[in-house]
Amino acid sequence: MGQYPAHWEADVVLADGGTAHVRPIRPADADRLRAFYSRLSDESIYFRFFGPRPRLSDKEVERFTNVDYTDRVALIATIGAEMVAVIRYDRSGPGEAEVAFLVEDAHQGRGVASVLLEHLAATARERGIEHFVADVLPANMKMMGVLRQAGYTAQSRFADGVVRMTLDLTPTDTSAEVTAAREHRAESRSIARLLTPGSVAVIGASREPGGVGQTVLRNLLGADFTGPVYPVHREVRAVAGVRAYPSLAAIDGDVDLAVVAVPAGGVLDVVEECARKGVHGLVVVSSGFGETGADGRSRQDELARLARSYGLRVVGPNCLGIANTDPAVRLNATLAATLPGRGRVGFFSQSGALGTALLQRVAQRGMGISSFVSAGNRADVSGNDLLQYWEEDEATEVILLYLESLGNPRKFARLARRIARRKPIVVVKSGGTPAGHSAEELRLPDTALSSLFEQAGLIRVDDLIQLFDVGQLLAYQPLPAGPRVGLVTNSDALGLLAVRACEAAGLSPRPPVNLGPSAGPAEYGPALADVLATAEVDAAVVVYTPPIPGDAEGVAAELVRVSAGSAKPVLATFEGHLGMHPALRVLSPPARVPDPRGTRPVLSPPERGSIPSYAAPEEAVRALAHVVRHAAWLRHPPAPQAEVHGIDTEAARALVEDTLAAAVQEDPRGFEAGPPVAADAAALLACYGLTVWPAPPVSCADEAVAVAESLGWPVVLKVAGAEAARRAGTVRLGLTGPDSVRHAHAELTAQYGDDVELAVQRMVPQPAVPTVVGVREDPGFGPVVSFGLGEVTARLLQDEGFRLAPLTAEDAAGLIRSVRAAPLLFGEYGYPPVAVAALQDLLVRVGRLSDDLPELARLSLDQVLVGESEVFVLSARATLRTPALPRLDAGPRRLY
The missing domain is CATH 3.30.470.20 (ATP-grasp fold, B domain)
Structure with missing residues (x-):
């Protein structure tokens, strides 16, 4: 038996959003295999063995669980302690192996076989196997579907009542696309299960005023969550006027989401309890994990491992929580009492400590959110998962990310490059990786990170203020067609500041239209209309800061009226207001949404066409500059990989x-x-x-002359070594004959010593x-x-x-x-x-x-x-x- 290949182990997300663990089989799995086999239907057994087989013999169990990890390999998928699927190959010839798999009936249709086939193909390629061969009964349509839909080149032929399928395991564009699409659907669904629960349990919700569990419970109730909420506490009968349960098992109904607010030492026991109850996901607001040191980090790793093994996704630990403003859900499972209204922005924050303040800022601006996730220490759910979800979420049009670390940066860049074509992504990346985060410190300089974000189409901003400045512009105004900016103002000084800000940001401002300090609706409306009608303008910035109170409502109404339907974005500095000024909003009539307790009206959020306001013209211009660059990136369609000829x-x-x-x-x-x-x-x-x-080294002047004559004149004589190019005076250029080479050699040896390593190279034209x-x-x-x-x-x-x-x-x-x-x-x-x-x-x-x-x-x-x-x-x-x-x-x- 070969050495156990631990690097083949992996946690995976299944098609329905649940998780499983994939690993090579071991001899110790004998009893687990027998139990798995006992749960299979007669049909599944018939399709696998082409006949009835009520039980596996001891000899078969020994053969199936003892493999050499080279010519005979088997991978199993486990959920909790149980095996739910197995796939294996047996080498049948040079570069070829026979493949077969079995999935427990209760887990069929969850994508287990597809993900096992991906992993087995990777192990096979590692062991020099190029083709899989499978004999399949014609009635076994599920297995043929899995093999055909893997994306590999497949051939099949029918003989002796069996379909023989052959898969070429060479990765192709199609197989890569299939893998990426399955990953996207699975991870998106895993987050959807967290953000759209039918019921929520708060574990650790006590009567203590201001306690973490009670705070989450009150926020859930205050947001009027549309499903049942179950406080769980070992001792009390009710919390915040809601019946409490001593355990999850005591709850009669299903529990989709559990918010965990118990001390860190008890969290792992809660995971086991949630698994037995059939909970889909966990939000762990408890602290005491990776942020506390090595012991806490070990506890955090075990939390992620245990939860994933039971099919659960985990937000946190040490997080603020999650929220979904969908009127059909109204989920506020956070520690923040202030939750923004309904909006079109998805917001991910890695910081639990900053989360409350960030949500307050969003609410103060009146821009609203679609959903919010605070990942805390990010033991499991990360920004990559949320990107996959928001790509498909119709309620989310703009994505805002506050990141302190990147768990899988290469995957992050790949996802962002695709998603940014559909939905803009604005990101603040703080420096360093905080203690407790499940991420390796990046070794690239910060300038490199900015370059890579730019390549992926991300809008990277410097701080949280700019994050929201850019987000509100993207959420409510169209993208500009170019960098040309029209300015309408009632102040020469502010107009000049806006011009200088445009020039500093790489924009092209037109001379400001100054309407004077007493301008009102009659002046602002026509002036903005003229600017927007000008072909040389791609966006407009309007400044309204009257020295004495004027008809602000009238001016706002004119700005909204004139900009309505325009393909050019309009931004404002409106009386120094920051955010979505009530008078500058476009509102639809109140919607009526279904509710378990009857149909009820819900106030509509600001619609597209609402004009964002900024405290100063410079801030408006900076936000516009970021959006202009993003729009320019979008105008260049994604290019295919370049054809590179002449490579081996x-x-x-x-x-x-x-x-x-x-x-x-x-x-x-x-x-x-x-x-x-x-x-x-x-x-x-x-x-x-x-x-x-070629730059042959030389040891003396005569050798330098001989090498120069063999290379052809003119030549250079230079100091060799990795650091030579960074030092001045290490090269002598344009040497056209023996005398000049000898003179250069004498100069360099005098300057750097007789033992200096010199080289001769032909002079570049x-x-x-x-x-x-x-x-x-x-x-x-x-x-x-x-x-x-x-x-x-x-x-x-x-x-x-x-x-x-x-x-x-x-x-x-x-x-x-x-x-x-x-x-x-x-x-x-x-x-x-x-x-x-x-x-x-x-x-x-x-x-x-x-x-x-x-x-x-x-x-x-x-x-x-x-x-x-x-x-x-x-x-x-x-x-x-x-x-x-x-x-x-x-x-x-x-x-x-």
Whole structure:
């Protein structure tokens, strides 16, 4: 029996939103297998074994549970302590294995077989198996459906009363799309079960005034939750006038959601109780977990493991709670008494401490929310889960995120890049990772994070004020078609401030229309109409701050009337009001929604066309600038992965494997704990169609002359080494003959010593702009490509751009233009225009290389000279290491 492959274990979300644990089978699972088999129907057994088999013999149980994890592999899905499904393969020939699976009847239709097939296919590829073969009875339509819908290339033929299906396990675009779609549906449904419960139990709701449990209970009742609410307390009979129950088991009805407010030491027992009751999800507001240190972190990890094993999702611990303003739900399972009204914004906050203040700010602005989740320590449910839910939620049009950490950054970027095309995502990312969060500290600089957010189409803002400033504009006004801004004001000073703010934010302001301090409705209406009618205007900012009280209601009515139906956004600084001013709102008639206690009217939230107001013109302009950039990103359709010709991935893979094998042979203890291993960067780049200009080292002046003559004149003599490019005076350029080479050699040895390592390289045709290209493997984001100019000033200012690999042609173009010194590549400031297209191709190839080879820890191309017609790689260095784990967003679906 082979070594147990622990890295195959995974928590997964099923199609209905529940969870299960997938792991390899073990000999100790014998009794679990027998119990599983005893619960199967005769039909399920017949379809699996092609005949009746009332029980498994001891010999069969031993065979099924004892596998070698190479030629014979079995994975099981468990919920709690019970096995609910098993899938296995047995190698039947070179690169081929027979596959079969069984799902307990009570769990069929939940997507268990599909997720097990994804995981078994990944293990099979790891063991060198390329094809699965399955013999299926024609009546077994469910199994054939699972195999056909996996997205792999499938063939089938009928013979001897059996359908033989063959699956090519090579990943395809279709299989990747199938996996992503199933992940999306499952995670979306898991959050829907939390936010739309039919009933809620508050466990730990005591009579103590101001207690955590009683606070949540009162907020649930105060929001008029549409389902039953069950306080659970071991001793008291009623809490807040509501009958209390001594345990969940004592509740007659079903419980969909449990809010847990008991001391941390008792939470795990509550999870067990919730599992027995059939609860779908938990909101753990209790503190005393990861934020308290190592013991608390261990308790938090066990909470997530235990809950997932029973099919439960967990919000928290140490969180504020969750809310849903849908009139059919009216859920306020939070510690915040002030909950904003109905709106079109989904709001995720990782901070429990800030959550109450944030909700108050939203309510004060009058912008409303669709739903709210405070994740606290984020042991399980994360921002990624909420993104999946809000993508499908028709009530949510804008997504606001306050993040303190990123649990799976690569997945976050992938989801955001897709979802931002449909719904804008505004994010505040604080610095660092707070104690207690289930996330690894990111190693990328903050500027890199901003670049990656920009690549994904996220709107990153600096603070919470801007988060709401941008959110209210996106929620109620259309997107601008460009950066041209019309200004209507009653103050020269405020108009000038708005102009300067536009220019600082990269917008193009028109001269302000100043109506004077006494302007009223008769002046503001026509002036705004004229501005919106102007073809050279994409958005309008209106400033109304009269020195003495005027007809504010009339002005507001005119602004709303004139802007109604306009395709151009209108923002206002209206008497210094911050948020959705009552007079600037567009309201629909009160809706009447079904309610368990009868149909009742519900006040309608502000509709689209409502004009957001800002305390100052500069704040309005800053919000508009963020939205203008997002609209520009949307106008560029997503580009497909670039076609890269002339690459040899197999040769690169062989080079990496040989290098790592040689390192292990040199040090039998392995090198994972030591420094990365140097690799032949030139050979790796050659596999991807990139040539590094040779720079042979030389030990004396005569050797330098001989090398120069062999390379061809003119040449350069330079100091070799990784840091040489960062130091001034290390290169002698334009050497055209032996005497100049000897003179340069004498200068450099005099400056740096006789033992300095020098190299000769052919001179690149001039003019050329020096640039630097790099790759780093981030533990969260995976491979990240960096780019900057090689000029000393650009290096000192850390003027770098970053993009996730692999890169599309559009990504590469954006990466080049993201650095502040990019104009030097396009013929500005006296520099000639250079081969930017060739530079883009190089970036795409480097991105492809880094995505193909997860063992690549670092790659540095320093420098890359960009000439008038081609690029020249002057130096390259690469290091490798064995990845401890697969990339976070690689492989089959799993919860991280």
